[in-house]
Amino acid sequence: MSSPVTGGPEVVLRLAGISKRFGPLLANDNISLTLRAGEVLALLGENGAGKTTLMNILFGHYVADEGTIEAFGRPLPPGSPRAALEAGIGMVHQHFTLADNLSVLDNIAVGTESLWRWRSDRGAARRRLLDLSQRFGLEVRPDAPVGDLSVGERQRVEILKALYRDARILILDEPTAVLTPQESAGLFETLRRLTADGLAVVFISHKMNEVFAASDTVAVLRAGKLVATHATASTDRAKLAELMVGRSVKPPAPAPLSPGEPVLELAGVTVASGHGRPLLDGVDLTVRRHQVVGIAGVSGNGQTALAELVSGLIRPDAGKLSLKGSVVGHGDPADMVRRGVARIPEDRHSAGLVGAMAVWENLIAERYHDSSFSRFGVLRRGAARAYAREVIEEFDVRCPGPDARTQLLSGGNMQKLILGRTLAHGPDLILASQPTRGLDIGAVSYVHSRLLDARAAGAGVLLISEDLDEILALADCVTVAYHGRLTPLLPHDRVSVSQLGLLMAGHWDVLRDILPETIDAA
């Protein structure tokens, strides 16, 4: 199996001079990479560095403007997922490409038989699936509808889908983004079994710890260029971070502050869902001034309902919600804003901003009825524009001016716009849902420092995030959401990432180790 030139294992994949342009954006700039059998290559880079574009070119979703791909010594025809599959390349997409209403077996077998057979050979498909499942320790239930599976199980289905088609090269796009730390460890174990069998793996990541946990080689992309390729063992975190960002980065450092009076109190709050278990189930939570409370958890465990509750979009079915000591009866979003709640929504495109409207219109969206912005039902456009110019200046929003259309802004600048809209008025409570999702490191540290400034100025911050590193860096206290319930508040310096992982997976018995005193009482 060894190649005569280098003596190492066989080169299975060779990308040469790949370039891809989307309008004015050069997403991939002359990238060349090689991958050997049995190797795990980590493709590291910030959001927008071109990682996913490169892999989508490899898998035939996009066609490169320049450059060639060779798999197992043969050129790969561009722009055809079918050709990539036939060449032995399998891809596990970041957003799983599975059909919820179909069974696991259907999802795996579709497209593997000639379309014009009179009968699907389900028996053979099932045997092959179970055989692969056993060989690589990837447990699945062939007849379960995919919609009933957990995220970890779905990922196993995606991997099996590739193996079922005899993939020898497996591409994983941000495979751990949706997993608990324990599930991630399981995934890395699977990758080791696969490479022991001679498969080659490329996994895309922007998380440093995964690169060290799972890869043999790391390739760093920045702004569409391949800036370095290293053996993972011969490099370190600081060096990789600098390569990724292009400068050295400092982690946020919250100054110690003693928490003040409560700004948000939830007592026994329950929010029913239309069916099955409630979205929030008897939640108690207190957020105080000068305090960041982090909500960790795998998405779908009640975080969205909690955010909607504090935003005034939904009401509790039982229990009480108080702001600054007064119970909010039937709050609506405008009432919550008046009561001093600043909201940074989870999805800035759909819930945060109206892309087709101007920057100034979005900036006054929460208070256009204030006397400073409208009089006798007529907008005071001059005053609104002047205000917008101030916020743009103060929050460093990079845009042509107050009249620019909002959808033309980058993700980071959109987030600054939302920060400007909500923080400019000295809020008492900040609800930050996934405030840095999809932002590059520069924008992330800006958002973090603004949140910490607001905390210093006396606001309480409720931080909902799937990024444990972010939560542990910013939060004074952490609580974990699981099946609509919240753990007691855990001081950030008494809880580790692996303990949080166990809590996120529902193993609340570890609370005994973290908070012996409170658990005995409960």
Added chain:
Amino acid sequence: MDFLSILLDILLSAAFWTAVLRIATPYVLGTLGELVCERAGVLNLGIEGIMTLGAMAGWMAVYQGADLWTGVLAAAACGALLGLLHAALTVPLGLSQHVTGIGVTLLGTSLSYFVYRLVLPQASTPPTIEPFQPLALPGALAQTPLTYLAFLLVAVVAYVLYRTPVGLAVRMVGENPAAAEAQGLNVTAIRIGAVVAGSALMALAGAFLTLSAFNAFFFNMVNGRGWICIALVVFASWRPGKALLGALLFAVFDALQLRLQQASGGVLPYQLFLMMPYLLSILALVLVARRASYPRALMIPYRKGER
């Protein structure tokens, strides 16, 4: 006679069940056709127009001297062509499926009347043909061949959808086209194929009206049957077996209201009876369709390389 004994009399008569099967036939075919389109992710509101065109084309072919089965084929071919138009606009071009479908219905209906008038400018009473005759079987089994074909097609569509690779591919593009493409399937081709095949089935529903149920083509003869089929697909949760059940249920209501109308002897206004099947359909939809799990990609155009 009290109401219950009237009802019993009706339900126990063979003539009633003969009528039920006959009335159900176009609904079975139309619902199957719509179901095939929607399973692939394409809503086909062209159904009313496609049924009208099928009714006209089948009848016209036979009127011009073709035999009955050639007429059936002509209807299917015209339906497939109109389906191809709907598919071309909604699948590769990704136009709104609602708007396109209504356009196809307007086109199919007007085109049918136009061609009919072009060929028969002066006909005041619609000319007739010799339609399919019921098979010489006892009781309610005395149906025309097209009814038997419709019931056979339920089994065929169910088999193709659930037991063949092409059926799995159709279901996959209707649930998650991106996943289908990642598995190497050609989403565009599969969707177009499903819409064309489904539209051919709809046209058969129309052909049944002119070649089996009646012997002439007249204006507004489809009379909203296509719209009922759209509702029946939802009622059936996109499953062929349940589609058959829904069509039969609707036909029972329809046959029943006719007979109750006669039995009531003009005490109640006949419009009340006419409303009955529709009211009961709405009720059935409310009860059943709230839990339906629809094809996830229904009405969402798929463009390669976009998320």
